[in-house]
Amino acid sequence: MISQKRAFEIVEIGQADDRTSRFCDIFFFILIIVNVIAVCLETVDSIYADYKTIFKAIEFISVSIFALNMRCEFGPRRLPQILRMKTRLQNASDTYLVFQV
Numbered sequence: 001m002i003s004q005k006r007a008f009e010i011v012e013i014g015q016a017d018d019r020t021s022r023f024c025d026i027f028f029f030i031l032i033i034v035n036v037i038a039v040c041l042e043t044v045d046s047i048y049a050d051y052k053t054i055f056k057a058i059e060f061i062s063v064s065i066f067a068l069n070m071r072c073e074f075g076p077r078r079l080p081q082i083l084r085m086k087t088r089l090q091n092a093s094d095t096y097l098v099f100q101v
Contacts (some may be wrong), residue, residue, distance in 0.1 A: 035062050
């Protein structure tokens with residue numbers, strides 16, 4: 001079983017010498033690229049009609065993976081706090097947190 005500290009290190013603190021962390025960074029980069037491509041292709045009605053199920057599957061899997069990423073990154077205690085609107089507004093001035101949340 002992986003500890004919360006190790007999960008945070010893998011997800012949040014990207015280190016070149018940590019193979020697991022590096023794999024995670026590359027995986028999320030590819031996942032984001034796949035999502036961008038899927039969103040672009042969804043705008044073409046004929047393509048969307050033919051591949052609607054695949055687009056929905058990509059969306060569901062991606063959201064699930066990113067939710068798990070948030071859970072690992074912020075931990076079980078901080079996640080509800082991060083998702084509250086008040087906290088979002090307080091963190092809106094922090095550029096890094098704007099892109100994280």
